[in-house]
Amino acid sequence: MTNIKDLAKLAGVSVTTVSRVLNDHPYVSKEKRDAVLKAIEATNYYKNINAVHLSKGKTNMMGVVVPFIDHTYFAFLIKGIAKQALKNNYKLVLFQTEYQKERELEALEMLKLKQIDSLIFCSRACDFAIIEEHMSFGPIVLCEHIEGKRISSSYVNQYNVFFEALEYLFEKGHHRIGYSIGRRTGTNSYEREMAYRDFLTKYQLPLHQEYIIDGCLYFEDSEKVMKRIKQMAKPPTALLITSDQVAAGIVTYCQANGIAIPEELSIIGFDNQPIAKMMNITTIDIPLFEMGENLFLQAVAEEISNKEMSVKLIERGTA
Amino acid sequence: MTNIKDLAKLAGVSVTTVSRVLNDHPYVSKEKRDAVLKAIEATNYYKNINAVHLSKGKTNMMGVVVPFIDHTYFAFLIKGIAKQALKNNYKLVLFQTEYQKERELEALEMLKLKQIDSLIFCSRACDFAIIEEHMSFGPIVLCEHIEGKRISSSYVNQYNVFFEALEYLFEKGHHRIGYSIGRRTGTNSYEREMAYRDFLTKYQLPLHQEYIIDGCLYFEDSEKVMKRIKQMAKPPTALLITSDQVAAGIVTYCQANGIAIPEELSIIGFDNQPIAKMMNITTIDIPLFEMGENLFLQAVAEEISNKEMSVKLIERGTA
DNA sequence: TTGTACGCGTTATCAG
DNA sequence: CTGATAACGCGTACAA
Numbered sequence: 001m002t003n004i005k006d007l008a009k010l011a012g013v014s015v016t017t018v019s020r021v022l023n024d025h026p027y028v029s030k031e032k033r034d035a036v037l038k039a040i041e042a043t044n045y046y047k048n049i050n051a052v053h054l055s056k057g058k059t060n061m062m063g064v065v066v067p068f069i070d071h072t073y074f075a076f077l078i079k080g081i082a083k084q085a086l087k088n089n090y091k092l093v094l095f096q097t098e099y100q101k102e103r104e105l106e107a108l109e110m111l112k113l114k115q116i117d118s119l120i121f122c123s124r125a126c127d128f129a130i131i132e133e134h135m136s137f138g139p140i141v142l143c144e145h146i147e148g149k150r151i152s153s154s155y156v157n158q159y160n161v162f163f164e165a166l167e168y169l170f171e172k173g174h175h176r177i178g179y180s181i182g183r184r185t186g187t188n189s190y191e192r193e194m195a196y197r198d199f200l201t202k203y204q205l206p207l208h209q210e211y212i213i214d215g216c217l218y219f220e221d222s223e224k225v226m227k228r229i230k231q232m233a234k235p236p237t238a239l240l241i242t243s244d245q246v247a248a249g250i251v252t253y254c255q256a257n258g259i260a261i262p263e264e265l266s267i268i269g270f271d272n273q274p275i276a277k278m279m280n281i282t283t284i285d286i287p288l289f290e291m292g293e294n295l296f297l298q299a300v301a302e303e304i305s306n307k308e309m310s311v312k313l314i315e316r317g318t319a
Numbered sequence: 320m321t322n323i324k325d326l327a328k329l330a331g332v333s334v335t336t337v338s339r340v341l342n343d344h345p346y347v348s349k350e351k352r353d354a355v356l357k358a359i360e361a362t363n364y365y366k367n368i369n370a371v372h373l374s375k376g377k378t379n380m381m382g383v384v385v386p387f388i389d390h391t392y393f394a395f396l397i398k399g400i401a402k403q404a405l406k407n408n409y410k411l412v413l414f415q416t417e418y419q420k421e422r423e424l425e426a427l428e429m430l431k432l433k434q435i436d437s438l439i440f441c442s443r444a445c446d447f448a449i450i451e452e453h454m455s456f457g458p459i460v461l462c463e464h465i466e467g468k469r470i471s472s473s474y475v476n477q478y479n480v481f482f483e484a485l486e487y488l489f490e491k492g493h494h495r496i497g498y499s500i501g502r503r504t505g506t507n508s509y510e511r512e513m514a515y516r517d518f519l520t521k522y523q524l525p526l527h528q529e530y531i532i533d534g535c536l537y538f539e540d541s542e543k544v545m546k547r548i549k550q551m552a553k554p555p556t557a558l559l560i561t562s563d564q565v566a567a568g569i570v571t572y573c574q575a576n577g578i579a580i581p582e583e584l585s586i587i588g589f590d591n592q593p594i595a596k597m598m599n600i601t602t603i604d605i606p607l608f609e610m611g612e613n614l615f616l617q618a619v620a621e622e623i624s625n626k627e628m629s630v631k632l633i634e635r636g637t638a
Numbered sequence: 639t640t641g642t643a644c645g646c647g648t649t650a651t652c653a654g
Numbered sequence: 655c656t657g658a659t660a661a662c663g664c665g666t667a668c669a670a
Contacts, residue, residue: 003647014657019649027655049432050378051647053369054662061412069401070394078388082415086422091429093380094413096401103405110410113368219567220597248538248571252598255574278539279571322663333641338665346639370663373646642669650661 002043010039022047053114062299063107063119065095071217072245072273073288077122077143080292088300090117099125099183108134118299123186141299143291144187145306154294154307156286158188161311162195162240165268165284168313169238170203174266178211178236180225180246192242211236222249226257229265238266238319244273247281251318267318282319286311321362329358341366372433381618382426382438384414390536391564391592392607396441396462399611407619409436418444418502427453437618442505460618462610463506464625473613473626475605477507480630481514481559484587484603487632488557489522493585497530497555499544499565511561530555541568545576548584557585557638563592566600570637586637601638605630 004022008015013032020028021036039045053059064081066074078092085092093116097103104126111119111134118139121131128149131140135151142153162179169177179196181189193212200207210232213225225246229235241247247269254261261267262282269276269283276283291309298305323341327334332351339347340355347355358364372378383400385393397411404411412435416422423445430438430453437458440450447468450459454470461472481498488496498515500508512531519526529551532544544565548554560566566588573580580586581601588595588602595602610628617624 016657029655046431048373048647049429049434050369050372054367054373055648057662059369069397070391072389075389075394079415082388091434092413094411096398110368112365115368115410218593220593223597249597252571252574255571274537274539278542278568335641348639367663374664
């Protein structure tokens with residue numbers, strides 16, 4: 001494998017000069033440049049990027065942590081990140097954690113070892129303290145808002161969104177409202193639960209733990225939701241479904257089983273994914289793609305910033 | 320940042336010795352090892368992995384090329400790859416190409432520059448010749464079968480699968496059969512089209528170009544399919560849908576629009592995704608996860624191998 | 639069992 | 655404008 005030294009010898013110049021033409025640096029005469037270029041041609045030389053990485057202490061690689069690669073929510077996020085990565089000449093290293101802390105740690109470790117320059121956590125299971133410990137090794141960006149901590153993030157104000165959606169349903173006459181969610185833990189889920197509790201308190205509604213349905217991520221999880229509801233003596237009349245995928249599944253289920261939407265059951269989805277539009281599902285528009293772009297930009301930025309994404313309710317036919 | 324040299328000085332040993340304990344190599348006395356370990360503790364030293372990469376000429380990173388990250392088919396594949404990557408201590412670098420050749424080239428370039436050790440193409444737009452040119456830089460694995468070429472691959476015999484599915488529909492009395500597909504180009508699509516043509520020829524059926532519906536990847540693309548069909552004077556009575564996502568969309572559409580399945584329209588999906596099971600869709604089971612695992616293993620293997628995945632028709636309610 | 643010395647390939651500094 | 659030369663940090667023959 002020919003290297004920069006060989007080129008230098010071949011072109012009759014120094015390695016410095018070779019490096020200069022390789023990186024389009026100024027201060028090199030046309031003759032020498034051509035000589036180097038010729039040598040490059042002749043040897044079909046190519047850089048060893050690892051040497052560059054070592055020398056620069058930088059890899060132009062960014063880590064992206066997601067629990068599930070096949071979940072639409074994260075896929076959209078990644079799409080946004082990938083767009084900016086392409087634009088800024090970064091490569092993406094993907095970590096699928098399934099919410100296992102060791103895997104999240106692996107990503108952090110790579111940041112520490114300088115294999116990646118920065119790291120985006122689209123979601124996490126580990127303690128914030130662990131994240132904090134690694135912040136000195138490179139930029140880390142989160143998808144949640146952590147009060148009083150100096151760390152970049154792009155996030156949705158889950159509390160407000162949830163509260164508003166609940167009020168919307170309440171105004172439509174619903175007093176028994178439930179919700180489905182991916183997991184109960186995590187900042188975002190916590191915010192939602194707070195909103196839910198505060199909403200119930202505000203309107204003096206009772207809290208039914210069974211109205212909160214956990215582990216709902218995919219289209220097919222809708223079956224679980226519906227079966228759960230069927231067994232209830234007093235089932236909710238409206239549901240906040242924190243993924244349009246699941247919402248679509250529920251709508252499908254109801255169509256197949258003769259349950260009228262929104263008359264018998266109202267549904268509000270989340271994300272405003274294409275499937276929600278196609279199926280005319282009322283949903284909360286969350287600009288995931290844009291959020292992904294933000295995340296990337298924040299991960300390469302010098303300063304810390306926090307960006308709250310603007311969301312809005314899209315009124316359609318299911319609520 | 321403390322390095323191996325500092326450690327050596329601190330522990331009063333040579334860098335070699337440090338390197339030995341760092342990498343669990345034999346031939347180092349307990350005292351020296353402890354001394355080194357102590358130095359490591361004291362300095363909270365950690366490796367610069369890029370130096371390792373340079374020195375070893377290897378990164379333990381694997382590239383994965385997919386056109387669309389948010390497509391379930393590829394997500395499943397990646398899941399399988401990710402599982403083995405984790406097991407074998409490899410990291411994944413993701414390339415979302417949207418079938419743009421330059422982006423595929425970027426991935427190949429990274430292989431050339433040794434930033435990744437090997438490369439998996441889950442799908443591609445570029446010429447095979449380009450791939451071939453890069454095979455000397457590291458293992459490349461494909462998801463298609465290319466006759467007479469020495470390159471590893473895990474693939475489905477698209478021709479046979481398609482032909483059998485078509486015959487299944489024919490036996491059910493269908494003479495007007497169409498199909499939807501992600502794109503018309505590519506080895507796999509070509510094989511399917513060949514099967515389709517041969518099937519028509521075998522039963523002396525006419526070829527309607529309009530029965531082949533292109534650009535169908537996502538759930539919501541089903542709308543396009545159905546609208547297209549509606550406009551036909553003689554619409555197909557059965558459809559092979561090369562993604563369960565799209566098939567699910569079609570079933571949903573039909574339910575909402577009072578089209579009886581399978582009486583008025585028969586549907587066979589592809590992949591046997593969870594959504595197909597939930598919606599009782601007849602489909603072709605393709606072990607994507609396992610295929611992903613294979614791809615990884617082939618990408619780290621010394622020898623070239625070709626693995627045809629076994630598939631089977633899952634009879635359910637839509638055909 | 640231990641250490642010296644060099645290689646890995648590139649970039650950056652600094653003197654000319 | 656050009657070129658020595660010193661990093662960058664680690665692995666590893668080879669010698670001892």
